[in-house]
Amino acid sequence: MENQIEIKNLTKSFGSHVVLKDVNLNIPSPKIFGIIGESGSGKTTLLKTIIGFWHFDNGQIMYEGRNLEKDRNFIKQIVGFATQDNCVYPKLTVKENLEYFGSLSNVPSGTLKGNIEKVIRFVNLQDSTNKLAENLSGGMQRRLDIACALVHNPKILILDEPTEDLDPLLRRDILNLIRKINLNETTVIITSHLLHEAEQLCDNIAILHQGCVLKYGSPEHLKDSYTKDEEIHLITKNKNYDKLIKLLKNKQKVSNIEKLGRKIVIYTKEAEPILSLLLSELKKEKDRIIQIDVRRPSLGEVFENLIKKSDGVKKGEQASNNNQEKL
């Protein structure tokens, strides 16, 4: 798997405020790469820096082996960018916006017409070609914005929180669109703070916290790095979980058991034998299963855990620094 973008030791600050600290990332082609993080973690700054909008203080950004600092225009040519603000001219029609941004991206006029028709169909705006952008609905405006980012047929599409402020149906549409774009061999980089959405969509994810990449890799890899256990989430009719806990406590394959409100969660390295044990025990007790799930830990849990760890390390470092200062 070839790395389309390589980011090495990237640091960016605004005045004294360091927004990105020593960021290292490899983004493979053609995948959907997600950057997740809390608000203010530096996601948008990272995206704007890797497209050359912000000059960075230190580090290196390479696109297909070319240095961003030296080949800025080439890189602008192969990258499309859509923000959460819908960067289009409200007083221009859908077609006019696409024509304008296509021309700015040096698309030859002969090719441009075909590209416009293609992206309009692609984002499903055929019926609104001659409508002013300001008269489009929120979802349509977002699709137009993505269309503008795609009109020059970029190899890499960067989307900054593309589903932000959209209702669930529109959000689903946009996610489907992103998948469709990726199917056309376009690398997609998205940011989101909706972890579930990122987990569903992305091949690779980087977790960004306070300007630092805590971890990155495939969702499975991230979860594995957190824990290799599977989770059995069980709700029974009688909710008499103490017997079950007692039964499973000493089993080798069970790492942990938690009682969480109406349910119990059993963490195990192998779910199948534990499941059969549970079923037989419930039968014996004449209890009934209301709900049972076998799942890996969610990205949210991984994210939460990593952030806690990072904050803990920082607090520890801070305390140690304070102690050293006191000494």
Add this chain to the structure above:
Amino acid sequence: MNKLLTIIKKNFKILIRSKSSALIIIFGPLLLILLVGTAFNTASLYDIKVGAYSETYSELSESIITKLQDEQYKVIKTDSQDNCINGVKSGIYHLCVIFPPNLEIKEGSEDLIEIYVDQSRMNLVYAIKSSITSKVSSRSKEISTGLTGIIISQLEESAKSLEEKKATLSSLRASTGNIGSKINSLVSTSKDIGESINTTYDELAQLEELNLKQQNVSGSYYKGMKILIEALKVEMRLFNSSTSTISQNSENLLTDIASYTDNIRDIETTTSKIIQDVNAIQVKDVESIVSPIKTETKTVTAERTHINYLFPTLIMIVVMFVSLLLSAITVIREKLSPAYFRNFISPTGSFLFIFATYLTNILIIVLQVAIVLVVMLFIQPEMSNTLLNLGAAVLIITSVFILLGMIVGYLFSSEETATVGAISLGTILLFFSNTIIPLETLPAWIKQIVDYNLFVVSDNILRALILFKQPLESTLQQIYILITYTAVFIVLIAIIYKASTEIYNIKRHLKGK
């Protein structure tokens, strides 16, 4: 009430915390008033340049020039009449005074001092005309007083001479009386002589009668004869005495007459001198004495209506405000547009965006000006000759103002402040031009700065082309100033664009957009 105060407080805080808004909205008008108030707090005209020409400067023309020259007026002698008049057209001189060769006050002189003014500078021309005319009138009054003085002193001199000769005349009158009595005495003596002669004739007749009777008369005859002879002797003596008297009187008369002749000669000499002196007065023409220096005011433009004179300024006002506002708003709208970011990340250089903004604005304004010029052509078809020059000038002028407006747009961060900024800038440029109050009312040092005011420079170019039908070459100096401005503005835009975009993007970033 409390809510109202809270809202007002909030509004003030928002205004003041946005530095550019506060600067423009609150302090801008104050600064404007301060500037204008300081500059125009005067009632005089300063640094009026007067062009002067004469083929041969006489003492009188030099004296008028000296009279004109003071701290307000600066008189510059030109090489030719055309240079002088063209100087007014091109704004080098405020007016041009043409003196006739060897100007002097003389009998029946038709010499006129011609004063050429630029009638199109309506707010200045009347003040200058009146000021210059009053200075020339003052010299004229001096000359008039001099001429009248000569006449009056001549009259006084004559009166004095006549007074002196009055005694001689009285003595002549008295002497004439003496001559009369002497002549009367002569007449009386002559009558006596006549009577004596008559008596003598009678006695001779008697003697002749006695002679006829002598043959028969003896003693009585002799006696009678003797009486007659005696009587004749008496008469002869009387006659002799009268003749002596006449002779004496005649000699006296001759002496008197000789004396009178001297007196009359004296009077004649005095009279001749008076006549000579009166003849010596060079100017006796009443018109020349009352108004010795005649001036005539001429305009360097053909006589037109006020709107004709205002036309270049009107074009300038339209061009300036439209250019400043349009370009500032175009830039700020683009900056505030959500699409601004996409432009920025496209593989298109900043220069192209700046240049496109400039071209967009110039196309709109040139189109507007073209409409105005077409209308003007219908009113003044003779303008067609200068249309090309005018087009070129308008293009340069518009470019400078558009670039200035773009700077305003790049400097400010909201449409409101950019608009107020552009209007304020335009107002300052307009205030410090000849449109409202003549610049000549400004103190010299301020005027020197204001002479480089974009509006003033541009207005001068348009006036030269439209009103005086000058070729574009005659405005080269002003055009070079505009070209320098253009170059400076381009550099400024490049710097401000980079800096303001960076700052603006950081602001947006910090706002989370």
